[in-house]
Amino acid sequence: MNQYDVIVIGGGPAGLFAAGFAARQGAKVLLLEKNAQCGAKILITGKGRCNVTHSEEDPRKFVEPFGRNGRSLLTALYAFGVKDVVAFFEEQGVPLKIERGGRIFPEHGEAKDVQKAVIAFARDAGVAMRTSCEVKKLLIDDDVVKAVETTVGTFSASNVVVATGGLSYPETGCTGDGYAWARSCGHRLVTPEPALMPVKLSAPWTAEVSHFNLKNVKITLCVDGKKVDERFGEAFFTRSGIGGPIILDMSSRIRDALKQGTVKLLLDLKPAVATDLFDKRLQREFAEQSNHEFGHSLGNLLPRDMIPVFLRLVGIDPKKKCHSVTRVERQRLLTLFKEFELHVSGCEGFRKAIITSGGVSLKDIDMRSMRSKQVSNLFFAGEVIDLDGPTGGFNLQECWSTGYLSGVNAATR
Numbered sequence: 001m002n003q004y005d006v007i008v009i010g011g012g013p014a015g016l017f018a019a020g021f022a023a024r025q026g027a028k029v030l031l032l033e034k035n036a037q038c039g040a041k042i043l044i045t046g047k048g049r050c051n052v053t054h055s056e057e058d059p060r061k062f063v064e065p066f067g068r069n070g071r072s073l074l075t076a077l078y079a080f081g082v083k084d085v086v087a088f089f090e091e092q093g094v095p096l097k098i099e100r101g102g103r104i105f106p107e108h109g110e111a112k113d114v115q116k117a118v119i120a121f122a123r124d125a126g127v128a129m130r131t132s133c134e135v136k137k138l139l140i141d142d143d144v145v146k147a148v149e150t151t152v153g154t155f156s157a158s159n160v161v162v163a164t165g166g167l168s169y170p171e172t173g174c175t176g177d178g179y180a181w182a183r184s185c186g187h188r189l190v191t192p193e194p195a196l197m198p199v200k201l202s203a204p205w206t207a208e209v210s211h212f213n214l215k216n217v218k219i220t221l222c223v224d225g226k227k228v229d230e231r232f233g234e235a236f237f238t239r240s241g242i243g244g245p246i247i248l249d250m251s252s253r254i255r256d257a258l259k260q261g262t263v264k265l266l267l268d269l270k271p272a273v274a275t276d277l278f279d280k281r282l283q284r285e286f287a288e289q290s291n292h293e294f295g296h297s298l299g300n301l302l303p304r305d306m307i308p309v310f311l312r313l314v315g316i317d318p319k320k321k322c323h324s325v326t327r328v329e330r331q332r333l334l335t336l337f338k339e340f341e342l343h344v345s346g347c348e349g350f351r352k353a354i355i356t357s358g359g360v361s362l363k364d365i366d367m368r369s370m371r372s373k374q375v376s377n378l379f380f381a382g383e384v385i386d387l388d389g390p391t392g393g394f395n396l397q398e399c400w401s402t403g404y405l406s407g408v409n410a411a412t413r
């Protein structure tokens, strides 16, 4: 049986970092990945551009959007924070740049370059990589992992890092295997749920307008008629509903709200203009186009593809001349611009969720080292842990930081 100092299970961002940094400490490291290639999920991050991290460099502020569990990430962030990630990728030949909202992306390249850089780093550090190798079981005796049973044989190691990710986008290899192993050796599990997911709308027309971005819009979440959250930013309609950063960031709240009552979203397409001012704008537009048909009057106000939807929903005869649109009709139009009601019928599941919330409980991991409190030579890193942040590069940073910390500690234990 082959013997290693550290075996890392899962070749995603967390696992590649854990393996690479363990090897840099001089450990003999084996990385086991069930896909034919490592980092499959990296390729689809940030719409193929990979939002590598977020520009907030102060760990205390960085962890705030992670909610209650955020503080447990502090040690990992102090060990390998945003600045370290930026320096790391610069060294690997993938310089990064800050974009809108503090999102950090590769300056020139794309997600593929991030994937290649992290794999090259691990390989250059001396990690032995076995791809197309699925781990089936951890062989544990006396609260110590003795070996790892795989589809191609059994490997033993002094320490094991589990970095198998969550359950989202299962086609990338994420089938929750780490959860089952963790539970079987005494770790508590916070129920994994899909998070950062698009939501489904009852509106039948969303597929017609699913190809352009709604930039700088405001969306208000209402539960049983009560406004409970609102966000500004970018969204887009999908074939069956609505997605984009502001929806994804509200989606866990929407998921929970659906268990309580009727959920609707109010879309404000012109949040920078107060309702009364926008009404004046409409009046001006109609005055200028007084003898034109209403159906041809919205070109200055709406993306072209959205116009047919508005015309269908507003209930104004498109052949009517602008000068004869009544005040009541204009009010209906104004409501579509400023408080477009979208009824939520559900949330997409794991298949379309960016991440999984829940996972191995922080109560059973020493977050200063990423070591299990139940099994003395077992470590966890990345999405498999009960930590989830919003969009914006927060989740990958969590993987880089916990990957680093688990790798270094597994190598030096």
Ligand SMILES: Cc1cc2nc3c(=O)[nH]c(=O)nc-3n(C[C@H](O)[C@H](O)[C@H](O)COP(=O)(O)OP(=O)(O)OC[C@H]3O[C@@H](n4cnc5c(N)ncnc54)[C@H](O)[C@@H]3O)c2cc1C
Pocket (backbone or CB within 6 Å): 009, 010, 011, 012, 013, 014, 015, 032, 033, 034, 035, 038, 039, 040, 041, 042, 044, 045, 046, 047, 050, 051, 052, 053, 133, 134, 135, 136, 163, 164, 165, 166, 168, 169, 172, 173, 174, 175, 176, 177, 178, 353, 354, 355, 381, 382, 383, 384, 392, 393, 394, 395, 396, 397, 399
């Ligand atoms: C569409 C999409 C876009 C995203 N965009 C961004 C973004 O721009 N910025 C951001 O910060 N986050 C983004 N995320 C989230 C981010 O990709 C994840 O948080 C991150 O990939 C988790 O890394 P991980 O290493 O923990 O797990 P994963 O990347 O899921 O890797 C786990 C690996 O373990 C392997 N594995 C699982 N079980 C076994 C087993 N039994 N044996 C061997 N190998 C196994 C899997 O095949 C997989 O390769 C996005 C996610 C998705 C789905």
